[in-house]
Amino acid sequence: MPAPPSASQQRQAARLSTSVVFKPTRTDMALIEDLEHRTFLWFWEAGDAQTGLVPDRYPSDQTQASVASIGFGLTAYGIGAERGYITRQQAIERTLNTLRYLTKLPQNDSAENASGYHGFFYHFLNNKTGLRFNKDIELSSIDTALLMQGILFTESYYTQDTPQEAEIRSLSNQLYQNVDWAWMRRPDMRLSMGWSPEHQFLPNYWEGYSEGMMAYILALGSQKHPLEPASWQAWLTTNDRRWGEYYGQTMLNFAPLFGHQYTHSWIDFRGIQDDWNREKGIDYFENSRRATYAQRNYAMTNPGKWQDYGKDVWGLTASDGPGELTQTVGGTPRHFMSYSARGTGRDYTQDDGTIAPTAAGGSVAFAPEIAIPALREMKHRYGNHIYSRYGFVDAFNPSFHTADKSFWSDTAYLGIDQGPILLMIENWRSGLVWNTMKRNPAIRQGLLKAGFRGGWLGNEAEVSAPASQHANAQHSAQSGQQQSG
Template sequence: MLDRRLFLANASLGLAGFATGCADPAVPVAISPKAPPTPLPDFYGEIEYRTFRYFRDTVNPVNGLVPDRWPTPSFASIAAVGSALTVWPIAVARGWIKRDLARDLTLATLRFFDTAPQGDAASGTSGHRGFFYHFLDMKTGLRYKQTELSSVDTSLLHLGMLFAAGWWTGDTPEEQEIRRLGIDIVERAEWLWFQNGRPIVSMGWHPESGFIERGWDGYNEGMMTVLLSLGSGRHPVNDGAWEAWCAPYPRCWRGEGETRHLAFAPLFGHQYSHMWIDFRGIRDTVMRGAGFDYFENSRRATYANRAYCIANPMHWDGYSADLWGLTACDGPGNFKLPFKGSTREFHSYSARGPLGQPDERDDGTIAPTAALGSLPFAPEIVIATARAFMAVPGLYREYGFVDSFNPSFRYTDQKLQTGSMNAQTGWVARDYLGIDQGPIIIQAANYRDEFVWKVMRNSPVIRRGLERAGFNGGWLAAS
């Protein structure tokens, strides 16, 4: 499960020329932050509602924990819990759940993390020094096996908590408690400890072996982690963390002219931070020099991902202008098999993205969350793709889209590790993944009416982090 975070260090740059050459020339002008979005069609609302039901039907109401995946029996993902804390208010606003129930689920979640045992023991705890383990037992809430104390997954959890603290503004004792706990739990994180004497924040820590050597630098989903570490009111990292984060940027640029962007192959790296932070119109030093913001960067990355699938250099089946989207997701399993005259590798859960970009991998597996998580960036291509996904046999089910599909994997003589296979249409995943369900519904809410962004713009933690990182302009300039 850590594969999606082993980026940049071993990334191949050999196909950089291809990545530049395949960029879609018809990238439209960016949408103005003040321009009203085009209303979503009715079918998209059905996708959102089904996706919400994943969280509603799988949450443990006692502690608010959400499974990493379903229907395969699973541990809880703290990242998925961060999404759930954000989804409950969205569901209230859409009329999918009663406010009292959403409040109670939120409060149960925060009360659990408030009292969850912390310490440096290898078992019997949920976290250490204000951070939490990547995976927790769904019932006990304790560390699952030897999973890492995760800085980025704790960030996703914390962003959900900050949103809850900002959205639940009522005067009732329950909503006051949500605000108090949401902020207090976030502020307990000892970010300076996680910096471990270096400019960058480590990816994780194990009680058995200490800090993971790799840290958050370069362009990827770790942007939110660095910003939260800078914005902490109690235990912030030292100055220079953002400059250390940006230091590897020169090797991340791809494209030319209007397609030039900071590249990271899996699209989740262009989406996760944007689910809670509105990057439209605000720029750090690098983006002031580039002449565009990180929102625009994600829009260009979305088009580049689609353009790569249209070019389809690996000649996979099914890739097209309406069936595209490479990110971290489930796959049919680990195989080396013949395909169209050569031997190809297929993978189980793995980060995927265009060849020639950092963290490249392409085994023919497409994930709906890759495209739908980019809805605010490029609605003109995402909406059509969402409709096309609904027509893929076996992909659209009870809780929206299962995690992924691979039209090229039609090997009836192979034993699958997960999912199902059809000799004509290929492999389809069995499970829904909580971390991939979240972007679908949260990004749709941001596209509709800035639902999450407008709350998070008022977060002192987010504002401090952005300002310490050197961002200015846009909504940051407003009082």
């Protein structure tokens, strides 16, 4: 066990996850409302109404469905019902079609005639058949986790006493409990990143602060195939090496912002801490807030001298790019990339001047006072080159020039980048996704087994109770919203 926090750390912990008071203007709220609606529309129109499969990309490529996009989509439908974009009945029907389809997909060790194995799903599925897209696609622990987050959201959102909503709850629980996390666990207690019939378990595993956090929490919360707390401790082993100051922010580093956003899209970490948090006097929400500020500070410093970087044009994360090529910019050869995990941190910096709006959009709940002005400025400066029917395109690059265009902008929208924008805007506005997930016994149990305490999780006396006693507990909203929806 770590040593008790010092007095200064305790004072810092008392101020966990406090944010600058931000009062959005009418223009700000008009943008946020429009962006949320447009981003929801992507999931509604991209998803197949009968199967619920959601493509990785839309409308540019509809051949492969992404199970992660399905997870974001299942959450999006609840948001749409709450916001009045669709009716609750429409959300129920799309959700039921999705869950029914997923439960019927074949789970076996076949290389060609399977959609998953041991409850896990392949990263990409054929958008027409629902089967593994091709032999290069792995059974993915993290993409299954993203799917399961959306599935658990449906279990806790559709709580009315009707046959359809009861079926949603039953199918959701079945799909989640079927995931054999213990099978994916390696001898060193960590989760493998995946498996394939051709190569068995991948050599890489989930270690250290990243989006992998959600997989461990989900695995710890499982009743049927759980991991033990030792797996959480194994995941934490590299945290101290990643902890340090970067561009004025002392934080747990992970270069691309998606690693600070994905788990937080569903789970509210404000005021709850595991042992490592308590030792440092921080929570993971505050860490993500600091990471957001570090990225903005990096753009303001602009060590790479990329065009347009500044206080309101920033944001590096995994995204599309202009392509794998070298172009001379200002007399200097510059290498540009296609899809890549762009980011900046103590661990690495990968930057070719490509900005992904999801970096700021997915950070609205962490730091609205800098994220919303960034979204506003990007829309104002680049207009319909980057903002269209489904909100912001995946990425753009002002430094990349061609004979007929002054900068590169994408034509694609990606589900895994649209998702954080939609969910985190709604969390900022109302706390809907966070508060729904607080009612889920698996999420609560997973957090408790990982050692989280405090905040909405309650005190030491409460954490000893079985998860089943908390299944229908109502927790305080604590949405922390700066602006009512």
